[in-house]
Amino acid sequence: MSRIGERLQRLIAASGPICVAHYMAEANAHYYATRDPFGAGGDFTTAPEISQMFGELIGLWLADLWDRAGRPLGARYVELGPGRGTLAADALRAILKAELEPPVELVETSPALRRAQAERLPQAAWHNDIAALPEDGPILAVANEFFDAVPARQLVATEAGWRERLVACEGGRFVPVAGNPIPSEAIPPALQGLRAGEILETSPAAGAIVRQLARRIIMHGGAALIVDYGHVRTGVGDTLQAVSAHDYADPWIEPGERDLTVHVDFEALAAAARDQGARVHGPVPQGQWLQAMGIDLRASALSRASPEQARAIAAARARLVAPDQMGELFKVMALTSPDWPEPAGFQ
Numbered sequence: 518m519s520r521i522g523e524r525l526q527r528l529i530a531a532s533g534p535i536c537v538a539h540y541m542a543e544a545n546a547h548y549y550a551t552r553d554p555f556g557a558g559g560d561f562t563t564a565p566e567i568s569q570m571f572g573e574l575i576g577l578w579l580a581d582l583w584d585r586a587g588r589p590l591g592a593r594y595v596e597l598g599p600g601r602g603t604l605a606a607d608a609l610r611a612i613l614k615a616e617l618e619p620p621v622e623l624v625e626t627s628p629a630l631r632r633a634q635a636e637r638l639p640q641a642a643w644h645n646d647i648a649a650l651p652e653d654g655p656i657l658a659v660a661n662e663f664f665d666a667v668p669a670r671q672l673v674a675t676e677a678g679w680r681e682r683l684v685a686c687e688g689g690r691f692v693p694v695a696g697n698p699i700p701s702e703a704i705p706p707a708l709q710g711l712r713a714g715e716i717l718e719t720s721p722a723a724g725a726i727v728r729q730l731a732r733r734i735i736m737h738g739g740a741a742l743i744v745d746y747g748h749v750r751t752g753v754g755d756t757l758q759a760v761s762a763h764d765y766a767d768p769w770i771e772p773g774e775r776d777l778t779v780h781v782d783f784e785a786l787a788a789a790a791r792d793q794g795a796r797v798h799g800p801v802p803q804g805q806w807l808q809a810m811g812i813d814l815r816a817s818a819l820s821r822a823s824p825e826q827a828r829a830i831a832a833a834r835a836r837l838v839a840p841d842q843m844g845e846l847f848k849v850m851a852l853t854s855p856d857w858p859e860p861a862g863f864q
């Protein structure tokens with residue numbers, strides 16, 4: 518069993534089963550703190566690691582919006598969970614073309630990834646959470662594949678009503694079990710009375726982060742672009758998954774040694790942002806958004822500049838936009854200040 522697994526086993530033996538969000542938080546904190554999981558030799562590959570086009574188009578989106586908002590002073594580039602810093606480096610190159618060189622504020626808890634980010638972004642400042650950001654200036658914020666790693670609770674429908682899904686340890690193995698009853702008011706009306714065994718996922722932590730982002734945008738202006746895989750409407754289903762060496766793995770073994778994620782509930786995130794007064798755009802499929810932002814033109818320009826790379830560029834473009842690859846499953850949603858103009862890519 519992994520080191521975190523042994524710790525959780527002792528905790529469960531001492532004080533009983535823990536909730537799924539607790540299990541996910543401990544596992545992911547250890548996982549990200551101890552490695553660089555990206556690329557062919559790692560566990561998974563994210564969009565910015567596939568092609569520079571992804572980060573460049575995000576940078577262009579932010580710069581265009583900032584420009585049409587009247588080029589307000591003091592804007593800060595903010596990224597949640599910046600991985601290796603690749604997206605930020607590509608986005609900032611595009612932003613610089615608009616003659617904006619914003620301070621770079623990275624929200625990252627992993628010491629290993631902070632070191633990787635510092636190599637590409639020596640000018641950056643780091644924060645453990647969004648509440649620690651400097652309090653002035655509009656934000657130009659990005660979160661790619663961040664919210665899927667934020668801990669989520671799972672609620673399970675039983676014959677006796679909804680229950681919190683807990684993680685127990687039986688015979689040295691982690692197993693999900695039905696725990697404390699959940700008051701029926703906590704369940705959306707459309708999902709009351711489902712079949713026993715159905716799972717509803719909810720992430721109070723993700724909602725709290727979006728509320729903070731939205732509050733910040735309302736107070737000082739700005740925009741945030743959220744890209745992740747997930748569903749447009751709140752629904753039922755167990756989406757907790759682990760990925761290891763580019764393959765699906767069992768989320769209930771070796772916590773801390775594999776990435777645990779859930780599909781992002783965009784409807785819940787949108788509601789949290791609107792609740793604070795932010796405007797919400799999308800979500801739209803990633804492929805549609807990248808095409809609206811001009812990925813085809815950018816791919817042609819890059820291929821003309823490096824003809825020997827044309828096949829690789831075409832393959833990367835297809836991976837990002839094709840509906841059977843990342844184009845449909847991944848969604849793009851934006852939050853903006855009500856005083857800022859209509860963002861590109863969502864018409």
Ligand SMILES: C[S@@+](CC[C@H](N)C(=O)[O-])C[C@H]1O[C@@H](n2cnc3c(N)ncnc32)[C@H](O)[C@@H]1O
Nearest residue numbers: 549563598599600624625626627630661662666
């Ligand atoms: C799947 S990676 C995405 C990386 C990057 N955005 C990309 O697209 O390549 C998740 C990132 O979020 C960070 N992270 C995970 N949980 C976090 C938390 N609670 N607070 C801050 N960063 C977190 C990880 O360390 C990592 O940088």
